[in-house]
Amino acid sequence: MKNLTLTLSAILALANPLAALAANVTLLNVSYDPTRELYQDYNAAFAKYWKAKSGDDVIIKQSHGGSGKQARAIVDGLEADVATLALAYDVDQLHEKGKLIPKDWQKRLQNNSSPYTSTIVFLVRKDNPKNIKDWNDLVKPGISVITPNPKTSGGARWNYLAAWAYGLKQNNNDEAKAKEFVAKLFKNVPVLDSGARGSTTTFIERGIGDVLLAWENEAFLAKKELGPDKVEIVVPSLSILAEPPVSVVDKVVDKRKTRQVAEAYLQYLYSEEGQEIAAKNYYRPRLDTVAKKYEAQFPKVNLITIDEVFGGWTKAQKTHFSDGGTFDQIYVK
Amino acid sequence: MAIARTWKSHSVLPGFGLALGFTILYLSLIVLIPLSATFIKSAELSLGEFWAVVTAPRALASYRLSFGAAAIGALLNAGFGLLTAWILVRYTFPGKRLVDAFVDLPFALPTAVAGIALTAVYAPNGWLGQWLEPLGIKVAFTPLGVVVALTFIGLPFVVRTVQPVLEDLEAEIEEAAACLGANRWQTFARVLLPALWPALITGFALAFARAVGEYGSVVFIAGNMPMISEISPLLIITKLEQHEYAGATAIAVVMLVASFALLLVINSLQWWVSHRHGRKQ
Structure with a gap:
């Protein structure tokens, strides 16, 4: 001692x-x-x-x-x-x-x-001018989506997997269709910051993008700091349980x-x-x-877990984020 | 007059052995040992794996951007840096000292600060960005933004290498050229420029080398899109985040070898030019 x-x-x-x-x-x-x-x-x-x-x-x-x-x-x-x-x-x-x-x-x-x-939610601009309600709104042409790079940001990996899970659910668990969905979503991403805070800055300070994919706690924090007259939180129909x-x-x-x-x-x-x-x-x-x-603070979301949809982190990491994984594939044709 | 080059030409100064010994020790500790660690780490990969990592499409795209943008930035600096040095040496004007001090700012500023400031200015809602956007010019979050950041950080190198040489060139030389019937362009191109070439090339090489390795300021303004605006140092960081140490060092080795080769060429060019023009008298 x-x-x-x-x-x-x-x-x-x-x-x-x-x-x-x-x-x-x-x-x-x-x-x-x-x-x-x-x-x-x-x-x-x-x-x-x-x-x-x-x-x-x-x-x-x-x-x-x-x-x-x-x-x-x-x-x-x-x-x-x-x-x-x-x-x-x-x-x-x-x-x-x-x-x-x-x-x-x-x-x-x-x-x-x-x-x-925590979970992944959408942060949109005041009054939601592009009327973004769910994941399938993010792949529409003309929508600009801000998310950090899944290769460098933990939060972004949750974003990516949540989008993938939605793609699976919409397409009867068809992996190829899910990949197509995520590829389409990332076509709408103009900037890939290296971390979650960087993306928040891009969305809020630089005014880029219609929607920010963010940790729920980051979204609340941004809303608290900026005031509800600047941004709104949108909860999608399905998201991922981030542990x-x-x-x-x-x-x-x-x-x-x-x-x-x-x-x-x-x-x-x-x-x-x-x-x-x-x-x-x-x-x-x-x-x-x-x-x-705190029930009122946290809206009810249909949450999937990484274990049930992706078979755990090691597997998800290997399939999606390691070199040559699906994230690389959607950029390198 | 050429001096006969032998293995060790005798100098009037004593202490060659000791000084060289210290130099090599110092270079080893500061430069060679850390760099060789990079090579050793990358040797964990088999030759096939190494080749696959360093020739992946994303890696190739990132070299193009890193080396290309660094070269463009250094070229811009060679031109405008020469102009700046010229202004600072040949003219007097109020606030000259202040302008002189501004030149060094990119040295002193933490690069992350520079990156954030540049992004704020050139973003579509920034001071400059809001005027450029309607013209269809996008700077922030495009490869052009990378060039802007690399030009910013490289500026002092050219100015500070050219300035002292320019100061040593007496105005009388220009007057003599004029007296002998040279017009202004001839004076510049035939009298001044040959004397400035070596310094200019050194400045270019320094700015280029600095820009190739730059990370802090670029990641903020680049947008970091794979295949488009992703620089090689970012790719290295990305690999580290994936805990792929060997892959990261493989890219680092490629950058090291390429930078070394380019600097060697530039330095030889500088040596050749200075011997051809500078020391003839």
Whole structure:
């Protein structure tokens, strides 16, 4: 413990010499882009909870970026105690490439280790001038669709798969027709930003596009910041259940002796308070009582899951997003 | 007068061995070792896989864009950079110091800032974009936007290499040319330009090399459409995001080899020109 405190104080001394005296433990939460606000709130709540429970002060540092990039940083040696990423495929890489976590990491916490969920919705301009209601409106000529690049953005992969799932459903599960549908949709995409926030900027600041495919929480956030007189949220008839998973990074917590607090940090996300914070930050809560309370906020959507339609992330990644996958095929004829 | 070139011509300055040793050590640490790591990583691929990765249609399209746009940007800079350097050296006007300082801004600005600023200006609702759009000229989110970004970041290289040479050229030379009956164009083309060529070529090479590797400013303005406005560095990042390290380094190796070959040619050209024109006296 002394050793740990010494290292920690050394790290903290760089940032804040006063805090070093009080702090017992720090955690690094490596997350993806849109969770910034969520974890700011949650970290404060958890620190309070942990102080009351164990008497230790805990300081949680956050790191945000594209989900794939963050996973790579951890594999390359960024000492993350916990990883809270956009999709299970990226967390899988911590096992595949880094052997930092066990293979069955996703079974360690309830609900596929995803304490909150989200989905993909449409953000349209005020009064919906192009009358966009559902996925099939996006492939019409003259509609301009904004989405980030599925190759670089976790969120965009959810967008792509949601569109694909709709294509399947409309065409009696005909894969070729679904591909045609998605190809047509991407013909209407004028800009492929590398991340979700980049696309939001393109849509809102640059005024490009009639519709933005976005995380539900990003769409709410954009609406809150811009005011309802600028944009509207449209919920399509079918969308995908996005489960952003969380995991302790075993190799790191064992080395830094932070396992106990790191596990408690993730567990507490499932608590009443954790769920409430998630809901307030526009993530769909798992806990029934909280879900009831925020029922009005989250419209009912027909949600498919990646496991039932695409057979899991590893398979979806290989079929659609790896080199020569369907995304490459629709661009390279 | 030509000096006989031997393996090691004796210099009046002592310490050749030591200085060369340090140079090679320094270059190895800073340049060669990191670059060789790239080659080693890409060796994880078999020859067939390597070839498939580097000749994929998207990769080929991205080389065309990266090298093509970099060359156009560097050429534009060679022309307008020469003009800027000329103005700054040969004329005095109020605010000259300020203009001189502006030239270096593309060096100092974080490239992401440059990219966002350029995008904001050239987007269809931006200051310039809203006037260009009705004319049918789309800059942001097209290959033209890539050229604009690469021209922006390359400007200082040409100005800063040409400027000192121009300063050294005395105005008397031009006066002498005029006295000997040369008209203005002849003075420029036959007297000034030959002296400026080496510096101009160096500036071009630097601007070009910088532009080929540029990432930060381009990704914002390019639109990043596969086959159309996707630059090679973005393709490398894309592959890294897919955790395809070897594939990413394969593209990097192609860019390295191509850049090295081009720079070698440009530098030889520069050497040849300076020996043909500059040092004849």
